[in-house]
Amino acid sequence: MKKITILGSTGSIGTQALEVADLHGDIEIAAISANSNVELAEKQIRKYKPKVAAMMNKKAADELKIKTADTSTKILSGLEGLTQCVRMPDIQMVLTAVVGVCGLIPTIEAIKAGKDIALANKETLVAGGSIVMPLAKQYGVKILPVDSEHSAIFQASHGQNAKITKILLTASGGPFFGKTKEELMNVPVENALKHPNWDMGAKITIDSATMMNKGLEVIEASWLFDVKPENVQVVVHRQSIIHSMVEYEDNSVIAQMSEPDMKLPISYAFSYPERKYGGTKQLDFYGLGGLSFDKPDPETFECLSLAYQAIKTGGSMPAVMNSANEEAVSLYLNKKIRFGDISEIIKTAMLRHNVIKTPTLNDLLEIDVNIRKEISIT
Numbered sequence: 484m485k486k487i488t489i490l491g492s493t494g495s496i497g498t499q500a501l502e503v504a505d506l507h508g509d510i511e512i513a514a515i516s517a518n519s520n521v522e523l524a525e526k527q528i529r530k531y532k533p534k535v536a537a538m539m540n541k542k543a544a545d546e547l548k549i550k551t552a553d554t555s556t557k558i559l560s561g562l563e564g565l566t567q568c569v570r571m572p573d574i575q576m577v578l579t580a581v582v583g584v585c586g587l588i589p590t591i592e593a594i595k596a597g598k599d600i601a602l603a604n605k606e607t608l609v610a611g612g613s614i615v616m617p618l619a620k621q622y623g624v625k626i627l628p629v630d631s632e633h634s635a636i637f638q639a640s641h642g643q644n645a646k647i648t649k650i651l652l653t654a655s656g657g658p659f660f661g662k663t664k665e666e667l668m669n670v671p672v673e674n675a676l677k678h679p680n681w682d683m684g685a686k687i688t689i690d691s692a693t694m695m696n697k698g699l700e701v702i703e704a705s706w707l708f709d710v711k712p713e714n715v716q717v718v719v720h721r722q723s724i725i726h727s728m729v730e731y732e733d734n735s736v737i738a739q740m741s742e743p744d745m746k747l748p749i750s751y752a753f754s755y756p757e758r759k760y761g762g763t764k765q766l767d768f769y770g771l772g773g774l775s776f777d778k779p780d781p782e783t784f785e786c787l788s789l790a791y792q793a794i795k796t797g798g799s800m801p802a803v804m805n806s807a808n809e810e811a812v813s814l815y816l817n818k819k820i821r822f823g824d825i826s827e828i829i830k831t832a833m834l835r836h837n838v839i840k841t842p843t844l845n846d847l848l849e850i851d852v853n854i855r856k857e858i859s860i861t
Contacts, residue, residue: 486513487753488568488598490589491580492527493520495684496603496629496745500578501527503749503761510753514568516581519543521550528556535571537564539585562588569593576753578629579604582686583809584802584851587611591844594624601752603629605699606809610802610847612706626707627752632700633707634748635726635739640708643731650704651728651736653720654779655680657691660719664783668823672816680723680743689812690786693825694779698790702801705794712794717787719777724766742766785826789833799839802847806854807832814858828858 487504491497492515504510512531517524519540528536528551536551537559538544544560551558559567562585569577569589577593578601579586586604591614593600600619602608608615619626628634632652640647658677659667675692676685683691690696701715718728723743730736741747742764750761781788786808793804811828814820820828832854839846 484509484511485576485753486511486571486574487601488512488514488516488571488574488577488593489580490516490565490568490578490586491518491582491603493517493523494580494582495687496580496749497578498523499746500580500749500753501531503746503753506762507750507753507759513571513574516565516568517543518581521547525550528554532556535559535564535568537561537568539565565589566592569598570596574598576601578749578752579607580629582606582684584610584805584847587615587844587847590615591618594618594622597622597624599625599627601627601629601749602633603749605630605696605703606805608703608706609699609805610851611844612702612801613841614844614847616706625755627755628703628707629745629748629752630700630703631743631745631748632727633704634751636704636708636729638739638751639727639729639737643729643737646732647708647710647729648714648732648734649730650708650710650715651730651738652697652700652704652715652717653723653725653727654694654697654717655691655723656719656721656777656779657694657696659692660721660777662783664785664823667783668821670822672818675815675822679721685816686809686812689815689825690808692822693786693812694784695786695790695808695825695829697779698787698793699805701787701790702794712791717779719779721775721777722771724771724774740766786829789826789829793833796838797840799842799846799850800833800836802842802850803832803836803854804829806851807858810855810858832858 514535516537548558580603728738744763747763793801807829811825
C-alpha cells in the first residue's frame with residue numbers, strides 16, 4: 484500500500500484524489516488537511532481513517548476534534564498541523580492541493596522529509612520555484628505535476644532523448660473568450676464562475692476567466708521543465724481535449740489527449756511510472772467533431788502578459804504578481820472590486836516593487852504579507 488497525505492482534501496482536487504484512491508485500491512490515506520469544512524472532513528475521517536487530520540482554521544479544528552472524538556484520528560491545526568501531516572515517517576507522497584501561496588511551506592517541509600510531491604498547487608513554483616526545484620534535486624524527491632497541462636507535458640516528454648524546443652501550453656480561453664476589455668470591465672462574479680469545460684474551485688475559475696491561470700502555468704512550466712519562458716507558447720484550444728504539446732528539435736510535436744477530467748493527471752501522479760484507471764472515460768473521436776486552435780488576446784487578458792513579464796524579470800517579481808493576484812481575486816469574489824480591476828491591481832503592485840534578485844523563503848513570506856496589506860488598504 485502506498486501511503487499518501489492529501490493537503491486540501493475537501494477541495495475539488497482533494498475530493499477527486501480520494502475517488503482515484505478508491506479506484507486504485509492500493510493507496511492508504513495517512514493524513515488529510517482542510518481549511519474549515521468540518522462536515523466534509525468528518526465524513527472523510529470516518530471513511531478513510533487517517534492517522535492525522537489538520538484544519539488551518541483553529542475554530543474548525545476544535546469543532547472537528549469534538550465531532551471525531553470517537554475515532555483514533557489525531558486532530559491538529561494551523562500551519563504546524565499541515566507540517567506534521569507531511570512529515571509523517573511512513574508516507575511516500577504528499578498531494579499538495581491547497582490553494583494559494585500557503586502551500587509553499589508544507590511543500591518545502593515535505594521535500595526536506597524526502598516525500599515525493601504530487602503538485603496541484605501552482606503558486607508553490609510561481610512564488611518559490613527558485614527554492615523548491617533545487618531543494619527537490621538536493622533531496623532526490625520527484626515532483627509529479629497534477630495540473631492537466633503540466634501532466635500532459637510530463638507525459639509527452641517522458642522517455643524522450645531529444646531537446647525540447649517549445650512547450651505548447653493549451654488554454655480553454657475561459658468563459659470570456661472573444662470578449663473585449665471594455666465588455667469585461669463590469670462582468671458579475673456569477674458569470675466569471677461559469678467555466679465552459681472544467682469544474683474547479685472559485686479562485687482557480689476566476690484565474691481562468693482572467694487567463695492568469697495560464698500565466699501561472701507558464702511560470703510553473705518554466706521551472707518544472709527547465710524551459711525559457713519565451714519557449715512556452717500559449718494556444719487557445721476551446722475543446723480542452725489536447726491538454727498540452729511538446730515540440731522537439733526535429734519539429735515533431737507530441738500531444739497528450741483525453742477527456743477534460745482531473746482524475747487522469749491525479750491517477751498518473753499516484754501510479755507513476757505505471758498507468759492505472761482512475762475514472763476518466765474513454766475519448767470518443769467520432770463524437771469530437773473538430774479541434775480548434777487560436778491565439779490568446781494579451782491586451783484583453785492582460786494578466787497573461789503580466790505573468791510573462793514577471794518570470795522574465797525573475798527574482799521576487801513572480802511572488803509579487805502571485806500575491807497581488809490572490810488578493811485581487813479575493814476582493815472580486817467578495818464583490819469589492821470590478822473584474823477589470825484585477826489586472827490593474829496586479830500591474831500596480833509589480834510597478835511599485837523593488838526586485839530581490841535571489842529571495843529567501845522569509846523574503847517571499849514577507850512579500851506576501853506586505854502586498855496583501857497594501858492592496859487591502861488601497
